[in-house]
Every structure is written in C-alpha cells, then in structure tokens.
Amino acid sequence: MKMTYLEATAKFYSEVAQAPEVGLCCVQSSPLQLPGLKIPAIMQEMNYGCGTTVQVNELGNSPRVLYVGVGGGLEALQFAYFSRRPGGVIAVDPVPEMRWAAQRNLGEALPENPWFSLDFVEIKDGSAFELPVEDASVDVVAQNCLFNIFKPADLQLALREAFRVLKPGGRLLMSDPIAPRPIPEHLQEDQRLRAMCLSGALTYDDYIQQLIAAGFGQVEIRARRPYRLLDCQSYNLAEPLLLESLDSVAFKVAIPEDGACIFTGKTAIYTGTEAIFDDGAGHILAKGLPVAVCDKTASNLARLSPEDILITESTWHYNGGGCC
Numbered sequence: 001m002k003m004t005y006l007e008a009t010a011k012f013y014s015e016v017a018q019a020p021e022v023g024l025c026c027v028q029s030s031p032l033q034l035p036g037l038k039i040p041a042i043m044q045e046m047n048y049g050c051g052t053t054v055q056v057n058e059l060g061n062s063p064r065v066l067y068v069g070v071g072g073g074l075e076a077l078q079f080a081y082f083s084r085r086p087g088g089v090i091a092v093d094p095v096p097e098m099r100w101a102a103q104r105n106l107g108e109a110l111p112e113n114p115w116f117s118l119d120f121v122e123i124k125d126g127s128a129f130e131l132p133v134e135d136a137s138v139d140v141v142a143q144n145c146l147f148n149i150f151k152p153a154d155l156q157l158a159l160r161e162a163f164r165v166l167k168p169g170g171r172l173l174m175s176d177p178i179a180p181r182p183i184p185e186h187l188q189e190d191q192r193l194r195a196m197c198l199s200g201a202l203t204y205d206d207y208i209q210q211l212i213a214a215g216f217g218q219v220e221i222r223a224r225r226p227y228r229l230l231d232c233q234s235y236n237l238a239e240p241l242l243l244e245s246l247d248s249v250a251f252k253v254a255i256p257e258d259g260a261c262i263f264t265g266k267t268a269i270y271t272g273t274e275a276i277f278d279d280g281a282g283h284i285l286a287k288g289l290p291v292a293v294c295d296k297t298a299s300n301l302a303r304l305s306p307e308d309i310l311i312t313e314s315t316w317h318y319n320g321g322g323c324c
C-alpha cells in the first residue's frame, strides 16, 4: 500500500537524521551570536530550518517553550539559552532517529556551553497534531520549516493544536516557505518534494488566513527573503517559481471585530498642517513622525485622509512598534 505523505515525511526525516544532508532547507544568514552560546558543527549541519524562530525579543522572563519538530536540536538549544531551567524547552518529534540525533547533539553541546544542562530540553515523542502538553500551559510554541509540509486541512489542525497549548497572550513563532502563486498539483503531490519543504508552501495570503482561522488575532512578519527557485526544466513548470521564507510571530489574542491585525512593517506619517492627527480609533499621529501600523489600520487611515497621511510600504521586517 502507498505511504501517506505524512509517513513519507517521517521516513525522509529518519534518513536525514542518520545521514545529515547539509543545506537541505536553510537560508543564508549569519548565525545567532550570543555570549557563551556555542553551536556544535553537527547541529549546524543538521540545520533543517528555513529561517529562524528564535526571536530574541519574545523570549524574556524564562519562557516555557514547546518546540515542534526538533530536527538536530539547534533551535532547542538556542531556546534553552533563554529559558535556562529544567523542562524550560519541550521538543516534540515523531521520528525516533531524529529524537536520538537531537539528544546526541545536545550532549555534544554540553561541554562547550557552561550555562547549559541536559534537563533544560526535554525531548518527547509526539506529533504536531497531538501535542503532549496541557491546554494553555506554554508561553511559546515554535516550529521551523515543518508546517509548510502539511496539507491545508492538516495545517489547520496543527495551528489549532498550537493555539490550544499556548497561554492567553502566548506566541507562535514560525518560519516557513511561501509561494508567489499556488504550487501546481503535480509538485504538491510529489511526497519527496513536499517533505523537502519544496512543494507544500501556500501563498502569503493563504498562510495568514490559516493563522487567523486558527484564532490568532495578531500576526507580525519578522523577515521575508528568497528561499529557493523552482526552475522550469527541473520542475516541469511553465514559469519559474521563486519561493520565499517567512519568519512570523502570531499572538494568541482575540481577533478584533474588524479583523486581525497583521503587521508587515508599514508606517503612517501625518503630513498635514496640525500638530497631530487623531483618527478617533486609538491612533494619534504626530506630524512627520512615522508610526508603525497594521495593514488594516494603514488602509483605514489612507482612506480617511489620503491627502494628509502617507503610508510607507511593507518592509516585511517588523520588529515591534514604539520609540520615544
């Protein structure tokens, strides 16, 4: 009988746990440099993430982190750097060979990281669809380059499961490829390409809609950059397809009545003749001073006062608002 795509995915990751495939998913970026944090070479070789989920600004107060899809343990170690307590990071993976590899790699990290203790990361058998923790019990859920493999109905299950285990106000940190247009069926149905994070990606809009459908009321885009080019010849395409990788933070907060807040790096600048502009809906703009706004507010303000308010483009690198 033919394997399901989830079985094929597990088989693929069992193989690359035993024989690491350097550069499988990763993007070029400078590794996170933190005082006293040393990453063993084997963890770097087994970096199967397509961006980063270790968003330093989200990791104050020793958070309890649930990491889904442990890979070689690189990000579990990085999260442990911030949590620094027994059981501070729970890392879940259904593939035994991957759990063993991560455990071995954490053992390699031990002598070089004096702040680290092996009980800071608890590696558990489990799946994104049934996380082995209580409702509302973790501050952070993170997954890197796993959820893009899931077909839309399964992705929704995984996102709802992440939502379930997060405390109110908790954060889902993700990195995944996205596609500029729907990926053709023949590639989507290729189980190996899907497992390799090359053919399951959704468009940006569909990806964000999935997060909102799971209940997340606020999403912030931390990074967006080129990931892989699927060329016409190798992938039997009429047009090449440039996948991007998207790093995001989704907050377990209520969805406002007028829709979720998605921050992509837009700002609103009041250019009129008064000292301030007040939209009567909680946004006060001082003349000439850019104010970070979500995409919904950006279009409301642009509609309200097109002559006096300048809206800047999405930078796709939003890192929280506020200054003085």
Ligand SMILES: C[S@@+](CC[C@H](N)C(=O)[O-])C[C@H]1O[C@@H](n2cnc3c(N)ncnc32)[C@H](O)[C@@H]1O
Binding pocket: 009, 010, 013, 014, 025, 046, 047, 048, 049, 050, 068, 069, 070, 071, 072, 073, 074, 075, 092, 093, 094, 095, 098, 126, 127, 128, 129, 143, 144, 145, 146, 197
């Ligand atoms: C692309 S790798 C990413 C690994 C790691 N996050 C990283 O950044 O290096 C996907 C990981 O998810 C695991 N995985 C596969 N199916 C899973 C599932 N249903 N639930 C949780 N993890 C899964 C794989 O074994 C593998 O460790």
